[in-house]
Amino acid sequence: MRKKKFSFSHTQAYLFTLSFFGLCFFSVFISPIFTGKSYSFEDATLNEYDFLTNTTEIALVKKEYNPDRQLMRLDFSLREATADSKLSNMEYEIESKYITDSSKKLKTKIIRVDDNYLVVFVKNIPEGFSVLSTTIFPKYIHPEIEVSNDLQDRSFKIYVKESDKIINNSLAIQSKDKxxxxxxxxxxxxxxxxxxxxxxxxxxxxxxxxxxxxxxxxxxxxxxxxxxxxxxxxxxxxxxxxxxxxxxxxxxxxxxxxxxxxxxxxxxxxxxxxxx
CATH class of the missing domain: 1.10.287 (Helix Hairpins)
Structure with a gap:
């Protein structure tokens, strides 16, 4: 009696390959949930400028946290790389989340101290938040006066790690004059x-x-x-x-x-x- 030879059809080979890559995806992205491992987030360095737009640079210059009030303060400095500044025609939206509950967007308050300086308060951050993710989205106040809307898809994202170094127990929202x-x-x-x-x-x-x-x-x-x-x-x-x-x-x-x-x-x- 002849032995029947086992062979893959094209469909079987495709399904096998698809299953293999699906298993790899599961291992890389899903397994941390079960293993308890977490990805590392680089804590934002103060006074380190990065480009927000082609000509505008931004840096985090202060970070403070009051655990009793569940309040985080983040100060941002902005500067132009050219003499033709657009900062007076720019406004910002802030999106903040803490990593332990990334589905929840936190309430924020922006104080525009100057065209070159923003004070941002993030509210309702409990102790044990681990890492705060904050993203700034710039947009033009009057886009019609600009040559082009070069702020589309622009953003600046930072991570702030929970640390005793940023604790300020007297931190509170105060007047713009201060x-x-x-x-x-x-x-x-x-x-x-x-x-x-x-x-x-x-x-x-x-x-x-x-x-x-x-x-x-x-x-x-x-x-x-x-x-x-x-x-x-x-x-x-x-x-x-x-x-x-x-x-x-x-x-x-x-x-x-x-x-x-x-x-x-x-x-x-x-x-x-x-x-x-």
Whole structure:
């Protein structure tokens, strides 16, 4: 008696392949429910700017949580990469969820402190929320005045992990004036950082001038023991160094003037803060 050979039909082969990929999908995406494993979410880093649009950058600059009031505060700084700012014509929708119940959208309150600064409050976040997911959706207030609606499908998403580091037991929603003062302090800190950068630039140029001056001194000593052709080359080097020193000195003067202007800006902002 002949043994019957077993073979797959095209339909059987297709069903087998489909079942195999279905099993893989189940293993990767469904099994965490049964195994108790969870995916990791990267905690948002403060003051790290990312592009919200082609020209607008956004960064989370403050995160605080009051477990008693179940309240989260998230501050966002916005800045334009070009001189043609569209921030005054932009508004935002916020969607927040905590990972332990991602189906529930949380209530939010947006305080527009400035075109460049938003204070967002997320409400009804219980202790043990683990991770908060917050997404910002920008849109134009008057899209008809824009060349194109380049905000479609744009968003900025962050994750905030539950941590003792962000606990602020006095956190509460307060008046806009208070946040305007805080924003002015934020601006002053930005100016102070800019001053430090310029002071570092000044220091670097002073070091360069010192090195070039030492080199000139050595070259002027060596020139006494050189041939005429060597002297010509050495003099060219000395003149080149002197030109660079003069250039650095001019740059230092410019930077010092910029530092003074920035210091004046801090004082003016302080006056503005007092007026609030």
């Amino acid at each position: 946040y305007q003062k805080e924003y002015i302090s934020f601006e002053q800190d930005l100016v102070r950082n800019e001053i430090q950068k310029k002071l570092k630039e000044i220091k670097n140029r002073e070091i360069a001038i010192s090195d070039l001056s030492k080199s000139i001194s050595n070259l002027e000593t060596d020139i006494n023991y050189q041939t005429e052709s060597e002297k010509l080359e050495t003099n060219n080097q000395i003149n080149s160094h002197k030109t660079k020193i003069s250039q650095y000195e001019d740059e230092i003067d410019t930077l010092k003037n910029e530092v003074e202007d920035l210091k004046q800006k801090i004082l003016l902002l302080e006056k503005k803060k007092v007026n609030f």
